[in-house]
Amino acid sequence: MNLNISGKKAIVCGSSRGLGKACAESLAKEGVEITINGVNEENLENTKKEFEDKGFKVQSVLGPMEDENTRVALLKACPEPDILINNSGGPPPGNFFEWREDDFLSAIKSNFTQSAMLMQSVLPGMKERKFGRIINILSAMVKNPHVIMGLSTSARSGLLGLSKGLSREMAQFNITINNLLPERIDTDRQTRVIEFQAKLAGISFEEAKQNMENELTAKRMGTVEEFSDLAAFLCSEQAAYISGQSISIDGGNSTNFY
Numbered sequence: 001m002n003l004n005i006s007g008k009k010a011i012v013c014g015s016s017r018g019l020g021k022a023c024a025e026s027l028a029k030e031g032v033e034i035t036i037n038g039v040n041e042e043n044l045e046n047t048k049k050e051f052e053d054k055g056f057k058v059q060s061v062l063g064p065m066e067d068e069n070t071r072v073a074l075l076k077a078c079p080e081p082d083i084l085i086n087n088s089g090g091p092p093p094g095n096f097f098e099w100r101e102d103d104f105l106s107a108i109k110s111n112f113t114q115s116a117m118l119m120q121s122v123l124p125g126m127k128e129r130k131f132g133r134i135i136n137i138l139s140a141m142v143k144n145p146h147v148i149m150g151l152s153t154s155a156r157s158g159l160l161g162l163s164k165g166l167s168r169e170m171a172q173f174n175i176t177i178n179n180l181l182p183e184r185i186d187t188d189r190q191t192r193v194i195e196f197q198a199k200l201a202g203i204s205f206e207e208a209k210q211n212m213e214n215e216l217t218a219k220r221m222g223t224v225e226e227f228s229d230l231a232a233f234l235c236s237e238q239a240a241y242i243s244g245q246s247i248s249i250d251g252g253n254s255t256n257f258y
Contacts, residue, residue, distance in 0.1 A: 003236035006031025008131075010083035010235070011074050013065050013118070016043040018187040019137055020087040022228035027083065028056035030232055035078040036060050037070070065114040075121055080129070083235050084122050086115035086159075087137040089189060091151040093196050103151060111155035116162060119177075123170065132175035133235040136163055140183030140250045148196075160246055167244035176243035178234050183250035184212070186221040218251030 010027050014020040016038025024034045028051060036051075036058060038044035044060050051058040059077050063070030065088060075081075091107045115136055126132025138156040145153045160179055167177040184190060198208035213220055227249050233239055 001238070003030050003232060003238065005083070005232075005236055007033070008082040008235075009033045009035070009078050009080060010085065011035045011037075011078050011081045011118075011122075012083075012085045012087070013037050013074075013114075014087035014089060014137075015085075016040060016047045018089075018189060019182060019185065019224055019227055020085065021047055022224035023085050023087070023135075023137075023231045024058075025051065025056075026225075026228040026232040027235065028054070028058065030236075032083065032235075033057040033078075034059075035074060035081075037065065037074060038062065039064050065118075066109050068117075071114065071118055071121070074118075080125055081122050082126070082129070082131055083133045083135075084118060085135045085137065085231065086118060088114065090139070090156070093148040093193060094151065096147055096150050099151060104154065107151040107155040108158070111152060112158045112162075115159055119163075119166065123166075123175065126175050127170070127173045130174045132170065132173070133239075134163075134175070134177040135231055135234055136160075136177075136179045137231075138179045138181050138246070140181040140248050140253070142179075142181060142246070143248060144183075164244050164246075171243050174240060176234070176240065178243060179246040180227065180231060180234075181246055181248045181250070182222070182227055183248065183253060184216055184221045185227055185249070186223060190221065216251055217253045220251070222249060222251055 010032050012024040015024040015036040024036050028034050041062055048060045061073045061077055088110050090111055141149045141153045142157045142160050163177045194208050198205050
């Protein structure tokens with residue numbers, strides 16, 4: 001299927017690895033000019049070179065999205081983005097009773113504020129051009145929360161609510177805003193979660209991974225490609241009537257049918 005987005009321009013945050021990188025690659029395969037971002041210079045340069053070797057049009061901006069200077073640099077590199085994919089690594093799992101106010105404020109800054117400010121920056125131009133696609137990579141935990149992921153879930157739930165409200169205002173301008181909610185996708189972040197669970201249970205990483213996969217409906221983790229190709233479709237011309245949605249990508253693991 002031709003998604004009819006060749007020549008469009010995209011900012012993909014947190015895209016030197018993991019889900020962000022996969023989304024950038026899926027868009028680039030469709031002919032989208034991509035601006036990628038990361039906090040590790042070596043990872044970012046390796047990803048940029050990898051994409052250039054594949055013939056993709058790519059530029060990169062180094063720096064944490066929590067830093068206003070990074071957001072300014074991204075918008076300078078790509079001043080008229082047609083597509084924005086908000087993505088952040090998120091805080092680690094932990095114990096609710098050990099978190100302090102600073103932990104919550106840090107989670108809000110990294111998983112809510114930075115994405116809100118970027119949307120505020122790009123939406124006026126998208127309105128003028130009568131085209132825009134925004135995707136927020138959140139977490140299945142916003143629908144099916146677990147307390148050990150409470151920092152991430154709290155902040156991401158706020159972004160979900162803001163995005164739903166914005167989607168209603170922007171639909172008339174051919175701008176869609178959707179959330180993707182991954183769970184148990186085979187990434188570095190999932191590896192860290194499994195390591196935490198193994199430590200809690202006093203078992204090996206391999207045992208913890210097997211236990212986790214046995215509990216999943218699909219009996220396996222999802223692949224990054226299964227996630228990123230859906231993201232690319234939601235950025236397409238064909239997906240213009242899909243907006244304000246929060247789509248779980250969890251192999252049917254969610255207990256909620258909505």
